[in-house]
Amino acid sequence: MIIAVDGPAASGKGTIGRALAEHYGLPHLDTGLLYRAVGIAVLRHGGNPENHADAVKACDFSTAMLDDPEIRSEAASRAASAVSAHKDVRAALLERQRAFARQPGGAVLDGRDIGTVIAPEADAKLFVTASPAVRAERRFAELTKRGVHVMLDHVLHDIEARDARDSGRSVAPLIQAPDADLLDTTNLTIGDAVRQAISLVEAQVKP
Ligand SMILES: Nc1ncnc2c1ncn2[C@@H]1O[C@H](COP(=O)(O)OP(=O)(O)O)[C@@H](O)[C@H]1O
Numbered sequence: 001m002i003i004a005v006d007g008p009a010a011s012g013k014g015t016i017g018r019a020l021a022e023h024y025g026l027p028h029l030d031t032g033l034l035y036r037a038v039g040i041a042v043l044r045h046g047g048n049p050e051n052h053a054d055a056v057k058a059c060d061f062s063t064a065m066l067d068d069p070e071i072r073s074e075a076a077s078r079a080a081s082a083v084s085a086h087k088d089v090r091a092a093l094l095e096r097q098r099a100f101a102r103q104p105g106g107a108v109l110d111g112r113d114i115g116t117v118i119a120p121e122a123d124a125k126l127f128v129t130a131s132p133a134v135r136a137e138r139r140f141a142e143l144t145k146r147g148v149h150v151m152l153d154h155v156l157h158d159i160e161a162r163d164a165r166d167s168g169r170s171v172a173p174l175i176q177a178p179d180a181d182l183l184d185t186t187n188l189t190i191g192d193a194v195r196q197a198i199s200l201v202e203a204q205v206k207p
């Protein structure tokens with residue numbers, strides 16, 4: 001079974017993706033990490049994530065980058081959003097994601113274009129969202145807990161700018177697939193969001 005979980009920044013798609021993977025005993029891929037790795041690689045090479053050549057060159061990042069703590073930083077999110085708008089960057093990362101989705105037994109993937117581009121054939125698709133204010137509070141709490149000093153209004157601004165760029169790009173924009181169920185987690189606890197996600201998946205895969 002392939003489960004596609006898409007949605008905007010800090011909506012809870014990773015949390016839900018991991019919980020679904022555990023529930024169904026499937027492997028999970030957070031595809032945002034791939035774009036973050038490219039973004040960080042560009043910055044480390046002294047390049048500009050908005051520059052096409054710099055971004056494409058960084059697509060052969062070392063796998064160790066995926067475990068680098070800096071990958072979770074806000075600088076990495078911004079760089080990821082910039083590199084991900086380049087068509088050739090998306091093309092370079094496509095096969096890796098498709099192969100993960102199509103492994104025997106299936107998988108859970110979360111990102112922006114899983115249900116639309118990476119695995120349009122997915123057995124179940126969720127589009128996870130929450131209000132920008134709630135998403136900013138969640139990301140702020142997450143960063144603060146990790147000891148990162150940030151301001152809530154900066155986090156909100158970053159999230160809104162990233163949403164606008166991810167939704168507005170011409171290639172694989174962030175959009176709810178027509179056959180995806182919407183899961184708004186604004187007023188849901190993590191436990192409730194996961195329970196609802198499982199119910200939605202069950203309803204979609206019912207013969
Ligand atoms: N329903 C929820 N209620 C409260 N906090 C949540 C909820 N879902 C996720 N979180 C928290 O919000 C932060 C962002 O969630 P995450 O799953 O990483 O989002 P995304 O993958 O969409 O960026 C994490 O710290 C997570 O624990």
Ligand SMILES: Nc1ccn([C@@H]2O[C@H](COP(=O)(O)OP(=O)(O)O)[C@@H](O)[C@H]2O)c(=O)n1
Pocket residue numbers: 008009010011014031032033035036077080081082084085110111112113114162166
């Ligand atoms: N499938 C994906 C996943 C991420 N991305 C890009 O990578 C950035 C970081 O993604 P992420 O999922 O790690 O970000 P958060 O939602 O966790 O904040 C996003 O803002 C997108 O620009 C993408 O374009 N396509």
